[in-house]
Amino acid sequence: xxxxxxxxxxxxxxxxxxxxxxxxxxxxxxxxxxxxxxxxxxxxxxxxxxxxxxxxxxxxxxxxxxxxxxxxxxxxxxxxxxxxxxxxxxxxxxxxxxxxxxxxxxxxxxxxxxxxxxxxxxxxxxxxxxxxxxxxxxxxxxxxxxxxxxxxxxxxxxxxxxxxxxxxxxxxxxxxxxxxxxxxxxxxxxxxxxxxxxxxxxxxxxxxxxxxxxxxxxxxxxxxxxxxxxxxxxxxxxxxxxxxxxxxxxxxxxxxxxxxxxxxxxxxxxxxxxxxxxxxxxxxxxxxxxxxxxxxxxxxxxxxxxxxxxxxxxxxxxxxxxxxxxxxxxxxxxxxxxxxxxxxxxxxxxxxxxxxxxxxxxxxxxxxxxxxxxxxxxxxxxxxxxxxxxxxxxxxxxxxxxxxxxxxxxxxxxxxxxxxxxxxxxxxxxxxxxxxxxxxxxxxxxxxxxxxxxxxxxxxxxxxxxxxxxxxxxxxxxxxxxxxxxxxxxxxxxxxxxxxxxxx
Numbered sequence: 001x002x003x004x005x006x007x008x009x010x011x012x013x014x015x016x017x018x019x020x021x022x023x024x025x026x027x028x029x030x031x032x033x034x035x036x037x038x039x040x041x042x043x044x045x046x047x048x049x050x051x052x053x054x055x056x057x058x059x060x061x062x063x064x065x066x067x068x069x070x071x072x073x074x075x076x077x078x079x080x081x082x083x084x085x086x087x088x089x090x091x092x093x094x095x096x097x098x099x100x101x102x103x104x105x106x107x108x109x110x111x112x113x114x115x116x117x118x119x120x121x122x123x124x125x126x127x128x129x130x131x132x133x134x135x136x137x138x139x140x141x142x143x144x145x146x147x148x149x150x151x152x153x154x155x156x157x158x159x160x161x162x163x164x165x166x167x168x169x170x171x172x173x174x175x176x177x178x179x180x181x182x183x184x185x186x187x188x189x190x191x192x193x194x195x196x197x198x199x200x201x202x203x204x205x206x207x208x209x210x211x212x213x214x215x216x217x218x219x220x221x222x223x224x225x226x227x228x229x230x231x232x233x234x235x236x237x238x239x240x241x242x243x244x245x246x247x248x249x250x251x252x253x254x255x256x257x258x259x260x261x262x263x264x265x266x267x268x269x270x271x272x273x274x275x276x277x278x279x280x281x282x283x284x285x286x287x288x289x290x291x292x293x294x295x296x297x298x299x300x301x302x303x304x305x306x307x308x309x310x311x312x313x314x315x316x317x318x319x320x321x322x323x324x325x326x327x328x329x330x331x332x333x334x335x336x337x338x339x340x341x342x343x344x345x346x347x348x349x350x351x352x353x354x355x356x357x358x359x360x361x362x363x364x365x366x367x368x369x370x371x372x373x374x375x376x377x378x379x380x381x382x383x384x385x386x387x388x389x390x391x392x393x394x395x396x397x398x399x400x401x402x403x404x405x406x407x408x409x410x411x412x413x414x415x416x417x418x419x420x421x422x423x424x425x426x427x428x429x430x431x432x433x434x435x436x437x438x439x440x441x442x443x444x445x446x447x448x449x450x451x452x453x454x455x456x457x458x459x460x461x462x463x464x465x466x467x468x469x470x471x472x473x474x475x476x477x478x479x480x481x482x483x484x485x486x487x488x489x490x491x492x493x494x495x496x497x498x499x500x501x502x503x504x
Contacts, residue, residue: 005034009041021048039068043075046082055085073103080112089119107137111146118150126150141170141177148180152187155375160184175205179213182220191224211241215250222254230254245274249281256288256456265290277301287454295419297458299372299393302416307375323355323487325411325496329438330359332480332500333407337363337436343406347430349394349439350413354380360409361385368405370397398426405430410439412486415459418452420467424474431503437476440486441467442496457489464497476501 012027025048031041046061059082065075080095093116099109114129130147134140144167151160164181167174182197198217202210218233234251237244252267265288272281279298286293333341343364348356351369353376360367368388371377377389390397394413408427417423427437444453444461451466464481471478479500486496 005031005038009038012041013044016044016048021051024048025052037068039065039072039075042068043072043078047078050078050082050085055082058082059086071102073099073106073109076102077106077109077112080109080116084112084116084119089116092116093120105136107133107140107143110136111140111143114143114146114150118146118153123150123153127154139170141167141174144170145174145177145180148177148184152180152183155187155378157184157187161188173200173204175201175209175213178204179216182213182216186216186220186223189223191220194220195224207240211237211244211247214240215244215247218247218250218254222250222257227254227258231258243274245271245276248274249276252284256284261288264288283454283458287456287458293418293450293452293454295417297416297460301458303372307373323412324484325440325486325498326356326359328482328484328486328498329356329409329411329440332482332498333363333409333436333438336480336500345405346407346409347401347405348386349408349410349427350416351380351386351389352376354383354385356409356411357383357385360407364407370394395422395426398423398430401426401430403430403432406432406435408435408437410437412440414439414441414462418450418454418460420452420462420470421473424470424476428474428476428503433503435503436479437501437503438499440484440496440498442486442494443483462497467497467499471499471501475503477504 008027009031012024012031015027016024025045028041028045028048031038032045035041042061042065046058046065049055049061050058059079062075062079062082066072066079076095076099080092080099083089083092083095093113096109096113096116099106100113103109110129110133114126114133117123117126117129127147127150130143130150133143134147137143144163148160148163148167151157151163161181161184164177164184167177168181171177178197178201182194182201185191185194185197195217198213198220201213205213214233214237218230218237221230221233231251231254234247234254237247238251241247248267248271252264252271255264255267265285268281268284272278277298277300280301282291283294283298283301285291341363345366345368346360346364348360348367348369351357351371352373354369357367357369357380366387367385368390369377369380369386370390370392371380372391372393374391377391380386380389408431414420414423431437442455442459442461444463451469452460452462455461468478479502482498484496484498485493487494
C-alpha cells in the first residue's frame with residue numbers, strides 16, 4: 001500500500017508541475033483518502049486551491065499540513081501567501097517570518113515578506129526584504145520588479161527606474177516591471193518615455209490588469225499637456241472597467257481642463273457614485289460652481305497631492321512653474337528686518353520639501369516646519385536645515401503652540417484655505433509679542449461675498465479686503481502689502497499679494 005501511495009503522490013506532483021491542476025487535485029484527494037495526514041498531499045492541495053482562487057480553503061489545508069510537520073519552511077511561506085490573498089497581512093507576515101526562521105536563505109520568502117510589508121505600509125522594511133532576496137539570488141526578476149514598486153512608493157524614482165530595467169533585462173515584456181518603469185518615468189517628468197513603457201505593458205499584460213495601466217497612461221499624457229490623448233486613455237480604462245472610480249475621477253479632471261464644464265460635472269458625479277473620495281469630488285464640483293465652497297481644501301486631497309509630487313516637487317515648481325514666492329517673501333522680510341535678521345525662532349507653515357529653509361535658516365537660531373505630507377517632509381529632512389519637522393494639519397497643530405515664534409512664514413500655503421480666520425488666530429497665538437507673519441495669497445477680484453473662492457486649479461484665491469479683515473480679527477497689524485507674480489500656470493502669470501503682519 002505504501003508503494004502505491006507514494007507512486008500516486010509522485011504522479012499527482014508531476015501533473016501539478018505540468019499545470020494540470022484538476023487532475024493533480026483529484027490524485028491528491030485520493031492520497032488523502034488513504035492517509036488523511038499525508039503532509040505533501042495536504043500542503044500541495046492547499047497550493048492548488050490557492051491557484052484555483054480559493055485562499056480560505058488553501059489556508060485550511062496548509063495549516064493542516066503544518067499540524068503534521070511544522071518544520072517545513074515552504075508550507076509556512078505558502079500559508080503566508082494565502083493569508084495575503086485574504087487580506088490578513090499581519091498574520092501573513094507571521095507565517096513568512098516562521099518560514100525564514102527555518103530557512104534564512106529562502107529568497108522567495110524574503111520577496112514575499114517584502115510584498116506583505118508593502119501592503120502593511122512598511123515600505124522601508126519592504127525594501128530591505130527585497131534587497132535580502134536579491135543578495136541571495138541576484139537573477140530574480142520578481143524581486144527587482146517589486147523593489148522598483150516600493151522605491152516608487154518611497155519617492156526614489158530614478159532608483160525605481162533602474163530596478164525595473166534590471167527586471168526587464170531578465171524578463172523582456174514583464175508587464176509589472178514595465179508598469180513600474182512607466183510610473184517612475186512619469187514621476188521623473190519623462191512623460192513620452194513613460195507612455196512608451198505603458199504601451200509596452202499593455203501589450204504584455206492580461207486583460208484584467210489593463211484598465212489600471214490605461215489609467216496611469218492617461219495621467220502621464222495629462223501631465224505632458226496632451227489632454228485629448230489623456231481623455232482617450234481614461235475612457236479606454238473605463239470601457240474595460242466601467243466601475244473604475246479613479247479613472248472616472250481623473251477623466252473628470254481632464255474634461256475640466258478642456259473647459260468641457262457640463263461633461264466634467266457629469267463625470268465628477270459619476271465618480272462620486274462609484275465611490276471616489278466624496279470630499280475631493282465636492283471640492284472639485286465647488287470649483288466648477290456646483291455647490292457651496294468649503295472652508296478649506298480636504299486634508300486627504302492636499303496630502304495625496306503632495307505625496308504624489310514629493311519626488312519632483314522642487315524641479316516642477318521652480319523649473320516649470322517659475323515659482324518665486326519664497327524669494328519674494330524673503331526680500332520683503334530683509335527690507336523690513338535688515339540684511340541679517342537675528343531671530344531666535346522661525347516656523348515654516350506648509351514647509352513641503354523645504355524650499356524656504358535656505359532663506360529662513362540664516363535668519364533664525366531655531367527653524368521648524370509643519371506639513372501634511374510625510375513624503376514631502378522626508379525630502380525636507382534630507383536637507384538637514386530644520387531643527388523640528390511635524391507631520392500635521394496646520395490649524396490643530398498651532399493650537400498647542402503659544403508665544404513660541406518670532407517669525408511665521410506661509411509661502412503658497414493659504415491657497416489651500418478658504419476661511420482664514422482660524423489660521424490667523426492660531427498664528428497670532430503662536431507668535432511672540434512683536435513677532436512677524438509673512439505670507440502670500442492668490443488675488444481674487446472684489447466680486448466674492450465670502451472674500452474667497454476656489455479657482456479652476458483647485459486653489460483658493462482671496463480678496464485683499466478679506467485678508468485685512470481676518471488680520472484685524474486676529475489682532476495682527478498690517479505692516480506691508482505688495483502685489484506680485486507668484487508663478488505661472490499653463491504659461492499664464494498667476495498674480496497674488498504678499499503680506500507682512502505684526503503681533504503688537
